[in-house]
Amino acid sequence: MPVEKVxxxxxxxxxxxxxQTKQYWRVVLLCFVxxxxxxxxxxxxxxxxxxxxxxxxxxxxxxxxVPVKALPEEVTINVTGKGWKLxxxxxxxxxxxxxxYIRSLPRNNYILGSALRxxxxxxxxxxxxxxxxTDTLYFNFNAKVSRTVALQLDPAQKITGxxxxxxxxxxxxxxxxxxxxxxxxxxxxxxxxxxxLPDGQQLTEATKIKVPINYDNKSLVKAxxxxxxxxxxxxxxxxxxxxxxxxxxxxPAGKEISLRPPYVLVRYQLLDDSAAYLNRDNFKAILDFKxxxxxxxxxxxxxxxxxxxxxxxxxxxxxxxxxIED
Numbered sequence: 001m002p003v004e005k006v007x008x009x010x011x012x013x014x015x016x017x018x019x020q021t022k023q024y025w026r027v028v029l030l031c032f033v034x035x036x037x038x039x040x041x042x043x044x045x046x047x048x049x050x051x052x053x054x055x056x057x058x059x060x061x062x063x064x065x066v067p068v069k070a071l072p073e074e075v076t077i078n079v080t081g082k083g084w085k086l087x088x089x090x091x092x093x094x095x096x097x098x099x100x101y102i103r104s105l106p107r108n109n110y111i112l113g114s115a116l117r118x119x120x121x122x123x124x125x126x127x128x129x130x131x132x133x134t135d136t137l138y139f140n141f142n143a144k145v146s147r148t149v150a151l152q153l154d155p156a157q158k159i160t161g162x163x164x165x166x167x168x169x170x171x172x173x174x175x176x177x178x179x180x181x182x183x184x185x186x187x188x189x190x191x192x193x194x195x196x197l198p199d200g201q202q203l204t205e206a207t208k209i210k211v212p213i214n215y216d217n218k219s220l221v222k223a224x225x226x227x228x229x230x231x232x233x234x235x236x237x238x239x240x241x242x243x244x245x246x247x248x249x250x251x252p253a254g255k256e257i258s259l260r261p262p263y264v265l266v267r268y269q270l271l272d273d274s275a276a277y278l279n280r281d282n283f284k285a286i287l288d289f290k291x292x293x294x295x296x297x298x299x300x301x302x303x304x305x306x307x308x309x310x311x312x313x314x315x316x317x318x319x320x321x322x323x324i325e326d
Contacts, residue, residue, distance in 0.1 A: 049080040051133060054120065060102035066182050068140040075116060075134045081127035098123040102141060110138045142182030150176045151228055152192035161202045163237050165311060171231040177213055181221035189215060195228055203234045237269040246285040246301050252324060260321040264301045268310040282307035287320060297322060
């Protein structure tokens with residue numbers, strides 16, 4: 001086919017779309033918009049059946065009940081209605097959620113989809129409910145309870161240096177905290193609830209420190225205090241040591257016993273301002289032959305008496321050689 005003939009055919013097809021005036025494409029566009037609008041309006045006036053989701057709202061006494069996990073927010077349903085109504089529901093425009101009433105603590109933690117039908121029918125304005133697609137909705141409510149728990153400084157935490165000691169009781173303010181929340185979580189809180197000083201804290205003097213009150217499930221369990229002030233009285237210690245001769249008890253009759261070493265060393269600490277009043281002769285250690293080891297011929301020294309006011313007492317050596325002579 002000659003090129004000129006092909007060109008003429010193409011021009012013939014394009015001629016109707018060639019703008020005759022400057023307003024040509026504007027008129028075309030307006031016609032297209034008008035046609036689309038009429039088509040859409042006509043389509044929205046028809047009835048359709050479709051599957052969609054619909055919002056839910058649980059209604060309950062928030063002073064008595066609390067959901068332990070997030071409540072379902074929607075349910076899947078099959079409905080029939082005009083296109084306008086379906087469009088409005090899809091866009092969630094002025095839509096009224098279906099209300100599920102929880103009158104008291106539920107015995108079961110679920111509700112069947114079929115049981116939602118009355119609430120959905122009341123909420124579906126202009127739509128006909130065919131059936132509920134969702135089989136079961138699950139939830140978990142607990143009774144809301146209040147419980148007061150005492151606070152205590154964690155006794156396992158070392159808070160002073162080696163040459164310091166806590167003197168007197170540790171004061172915590174407030175000394176207790178009231179928790180409000182689901183019964184299953186509030187009842188599990190330990191009593192007393194332990195608080196800790198910042199990790200690595202080594203006190204060398206009387207100190208007041210604010211500490212956080214830590215517990216589980218903070219999103220659901222609320223406390224009337226989030227921090228506490230801990231007051232600790234810390235005093236310095238002096239370290240001393242003293243040699244004492246242990247007393248032998250339950251020894252074999254008629255036997256001579258020699259000890260190596262013949263003494264034990266007592267190491268101890270005491271408050272620096274009480275060193276002048278300490279009765280250092282009040283230490284007493286024993287070697288009990290009921291605990292005699294025949295394997296290595298040793299006895300374990302035991303401290304049975306010490307003066308008032310000493311602490312962190314240790315004995316050296318841990319075992320004493322006991323040689324039995326005929």
